[in-house]
Every structure is written in structure tokens, then in C-alpha cells.
Amino acid sequence: MTKLIYFSSISGNTHRFVQKLGVEATRIPLYARDPAITAEEPFVLLTPTYGGGGEGGAVPKQVIRFLNDANNRNLIRGVIAAGNTNFGEAYGIAGDIISSKCKVPTLYKFEVFGTPDDVSVVHDGLESFWQTH
Amino acid sequence: MTITDKVNAAANDPAHQGRIPLVSQVNAINWNRIQDEKDVEVWNRLVNNFWLPEKVPLSNDVQSWNTLTPEEQQLTMRVFTGLTLLDTIQGTVGAVSLIPDAITPHEEAVYTNIAFMESVHAKSYSSIFSTLASTPEIDDAFRWSVENPNLQKKAEIVMNYYRGDDPLKRKVASTLLESFLFYSGFYLPMYWSSRAKLTNTADLIRLIIRDEAVHGYYIGYKFQKGLEKETEERRQEIKDYTFNLLFELYDNEVQYTQDLYDQVGLTEDVKKFLHYNANKALMNLGYEPMFPKTVTDVSPAILSALSPNADENHDFFSGSGSSYVIGKAVNTEDEDWDF
Numbered sequence: 001m002t003k004l005i006y007f008s009s010i011s012g013n014t015h016r017f018v019q020k021l022g023v024e025a026t027r028i029p030l031y032a033r034d035p036a037i038t039a040e041e042p043f044v045l046l047t048p049t050y051g052g053g054g055e056g057g058a059v060p061k062q063v064i065r066f067l068n069d070a071n072n073r074n075l076i077r078g079v080i081a082a083g084n085t086n087f088g089e090a091y092g093i094a095g096d097i098i099s100s101k102c103k104v105p106t107l108y109k110f111e112v113f114g115t116p117d118d119v120s121v122v123h124d125g126l127e128s129f130w131q132t133h
Numbered sequence: 134m135t136i137t138d139k140v141n142a143a144a145n146d147p148a149h150q151g152r153i154p155l156v157s158q159v160n161a162i163n164w165n166r167i168q169d170e171k172d173v174e175v176w177n178r179l180v181n182n183f184w185l186p187e188k189v190p191l192s193n194d195v196q197s198w199n200t201l202t203p204e205e206q207q208l209t210m211r212v213f214t215g216l217t218l219l220d221t222i223q224g225t226v227g228a229v230s231l232i233p234d235a236i237t238p239h240e241e242a243v244y245t246n247i248a249f250m251e252s253v254h255a256k257s258y259s260s261i262f263s264t265l266a267s268t269p270e271i272d273d274a275f276r277w278s279v280e281n282p283n284l285q286k287k288a289e290i291v292m293n294y295y296r297g298d299d300p301l302k303r304k305v306a307s308t309l310l311e312s313f314l315f316y317s318g319f320y321l322p323m324y325w326s327s328r329a330k331l332t333n334t335a336d337l338i339r340l341i342i343r344d345e346a347v348h349g350y351y352i353g354y355k356f357q358k359g360l361e362k363e364t365e366e367r368r369q370e371i372k373d374y375t376f377n378l379l380f381e382l383y384d385n386e387v388q389y390t391q392d393l394y395d396q397v398g399l400t401e402d403v404k405k406f407l408h409y410n411a412n413k414a415l416m417n418l419g420y421e422p423m424f425p426k427t428v429t430d431v432s433p434a435i436l437s438a439l440s441p442n443a444d445e446n447h448d449f450f451s452g453s454g455s456s457y458v459i460g461k462a463v464n465t466e467d468e469d470w471d472f
Contacts, residue, residue, distance in 0.1 A: 088342075
């Protein structure tokens with residue numbers, strides 16, 4: 001098991017961000033028929049934001065299913081969210097929802113699959129984060 | 134009585150200038166057999182985001198409008214007619230021209246939704262105009278939109294690609310329109326909003342901005358699905374084409390920005406906003422962003438008007454990181470997550 005767990009839809013943007021990070025990571029499965037994954041050590045969760053404000057559904061249902069497992073909730077230490085500033089107040093709101101639900105900080109937000117700067121900040125940020133958590 | 138209105142003659146409408154091909158065959162659409170779940174996801178998102186200009190209390194901006202100088206009012210009118218033109222193109226030609234190339238019937242349906250919303254956007258600028266300005270001022274702004282060479286060139290470049298016979302190139306042009314070309318215009322209402330002016334108008338524009346994000350994301354996604362099936366050589370051709378088109382549009386966009394914003398001294402900050410959004414347009418198409426962060430640092434007031442959350446610190450890593458406590462996670466039932 002790894003310290004970074006993420007979800008990415010079939011558009012693959014979040015997956016692409018994780019590839020650019022170049023760290024070992026586990027992907028939450030896309031389909032309910034796939035076996036669920038279980039965290040075995042503290043981890044940071046990386047998720048896209050769905051929707052676009054107001055109407056709910058911002059946290060992908062696959063991520064909800066993953067966090068409905070109490071074991072996984074106990075081991076989450078932080079959340080990173082992808083989004084789009086075009087969504088105004090709902091920018092990366094999946095991160096804020098999970099943050100308040102699980103009482104862990106939102107560590108970072110980025111757009112689409114992240115700029116090179118986003119990749120480098122998150123890469124270095126996660127390294128130092130795990131030295132103190 | 135015959136009214137001759139050169140500006141608004143239907144013959145000048147984008148749809149009349151060239152033939153849009155129709156889908157050759159149609160089967161009854163079955164929403165219970167889905168080939169690409171993105172079609173359903175995006176359809177639902179667009180339907181949930183549906184709005185009409187009548188729901189925004191634009192008349193509350195009348196007082197604020199009267200605090201603008203005549204030059205500022207004229208600038209605002211011109212920016213909005215420029216946006217009206219783009220929305221008209223996208224509603225009557227752009228989104229419609231993507232339908233014959235759709236891979237799934239549900240994709241076709243999503244494009245009809247996009248086309249209709251673009252027409253709502255185009256109409257909503259007229260709601261703003263009729264609320265804030267007089268008929269001669271409105272006519273004057275529309276006349277300007279026909280006569281400004283850089284605005285016309287922008288429309289012409291995109292229209293040429295919509296008429297072309299390459300489906301992937303049409304999607305590139307469409308995504309660049311949705312995710313890049315609007316933003317020289319969107320800047321101004323965000324600027325007014327950051328100075329507490331025309332705030333209801335800004336609320337309406339934010340609804341348009343939200344829609345364009347979904348449109349750009351979806352068309353860019355379908356572009357990438359189409360590109361996957363192509364040879365390496367063809368992929369390179371499309372990539373070269375995309376960057377060439379972006380450069381061509383960018384050069385013109387800089388001229389257009391100068392035409393509009395030099396008089397109020399905002400050109401340089403608008404250009405940063407263009408760079409920032411050009412990067413997002415490229416990413417929607419699956420390409421790496423090309424403008425470095427030194428030229429995408431849009432003024433925080435604009436970013437905050439765009440996305441009120443954006444002025445909060447979204448970078449925990451660069452902060453002190455000591456001001457939070459990790460709480461114990463609460464038991465969560467399925468319905469707790471029914472956001």
C-alpha cells in the first residue's frame with residue numbers, strides 16, 4: 001500500500017497529475033464491480049471535483065465509497081483536490097468537503113492535470129509533509 | 134414594412150456563410166445503453182447548471198452603471214458585443230458542426246445542449262444591454278462589432294476551421310474558443326466586480342464562465358478520445374496545428390486586447406489572464422501548458438472575483454502548516470455523503 005491514494009475518472013486528468021508526480025500511488029477503482037481498496041497506512045487522498053457548484057455531487061461516488069470504510073477514514077491525513085477556477089466558489093470543493101468531513105487539512109488545489117509548478121510544489125510538499133506526520 | 138438592418142440581417146449570421154453538414158443517419162437514441170459514461174455525466178452536469186438571464190436581477194446594476202464614465206460604458210458595451218459574437222458563432226455553427234463527427238448518439242445530444250446554452254449566453258448580453266443602455270448605444274456597439282478588424286478576424290479564423298473537413302481540427306478550434314477566446318472579454322466584468330461595480334452583471338457572467346468550463350472540458354475530452362485512434366504521424370500533425378492555431382489566435386487576441394483596454398491601462402493584466410486561460414485550453418486538449426507562471430500571474434483581485442475561494446490559501450505546503458489539528462474522523466453513513 002502507498003501513501004498517496006487517488007481517484008481519476010476516464011478522462012484521466014488526475015491520473016496524469018499523479019504520473020507527473022512520479023511517486024508510487026494507488027488508484028481507487030472506477031467501477032463498483034472492481035474489488036474495493038483498503039488503506040494500510042496513513043495516506044493523502046487526491047481527488048477531482050465534480051459538478052460545478054450548488055447541486056451536489058462534487059465528491060466522486062467512488063471516493064465516497066472508499067471513505068465510507070471507517071478504516072480508510074481513520075488513516076486519511078490530508079486531501080488534495082483538482083478543479084477549475086471557472087466554477088467560482090465551488091473550485092476544488094471536493095477537497096473542502098472531505099476536509100471538514102474527515103477533519104484533515106486541504107493541502108493543495110490545482111486545475112485540470114496541473115502545471116509543472118503545481119507538480120513540483122506537491123511533490124516536495126508531500127515529502128516534507130510525511131516527515132512530520 | 135421591410136426593415137433593412139445590415140448588422141442583423143440573417144444573411145450575415147454565421148450559419149448562412151457556408152454549409153454545415155448533417156449527420157447522415159440517425160437511430161433512436163437509447164439512454165439505457167451508454168457507450169461513454171462521460172456523455173451522461175456531462176449531460177447531467179449541464180442540465181443541473183441550466184439558468185436563464187431572467188433569474189439575475191440585472192436592474193440592480195443601473196445605479197452602478199451610471200457611475201462609469203462614458204468611455205468605460207462604451208468599453209463595456211464593446212466587450213459584450215464581442216462576447217455576443219463568439220457565443221453566436223458557437224451556438225449556431227461551432228457546437229452544431231461537431232454533431233456529425235460525434236462517436237455516440239449521446240455525444241450528439243450533449244452538443245445540442247451546448248449549442249442551446251450558447252444561444253442563451255448570446256441572448257443574455259442583450260438582457261444586459263436593454264437593462265443598462267439606450268437603443269442608440271446598443272446599435273452603436275453592435276456596429277463596432279462588425280467594424281472592428283481584430284474581432285472580425287477572430288471570428289473568421291474560427292469559422293474557417295468549422296467549415297473545414299477535419300473533425301479533430303474542428304474540436305481544437307472549438308475548445309480554443311470555449312477555453313481561450315472568451316477571456317479577453319470575461320476579464321472586464323471580473324474587473325468591475327472586483328471594484329464593487331456591476332456586481333449582478335458579474336454574477337451572470339460567472340454563470341457563463343462556469344458553462345464554458347464544462348464545454349471546453351467535454352469537447353477537449355472528445356478530442357483526446359478521437360486522437361487516441363490516430364497514427365503517431367497524424368498526432369504530430371494535429372499537435373503542430375493546435376499550437377499554430379493558438380499562436381495565430383493569440384497574436385490577434387493581443388491586438389484585440391490593445392484595441393479595447395489600452396485606453397484604460399489594463400492591457401498587460403488582461404494579457405496575463407489570456408496566458409492563464411490559454412494554458413487551461415491546452416490542458417483541456419491534453420497538451421502541456423506553454424506559458425510559464427511568470428506571465429500567468431493575474432492580479433489577485435481578478436482571480437478572487439472569478440473564484441472567491443481562490444484568495445484563500447490553497448497551498449498548505451508553502452504555509453507554516455502548524456495551525457490545524459487533525460481531528461478524529463466521525464462515523465459516516467452513506468446518507469452523510471449524499472451531498
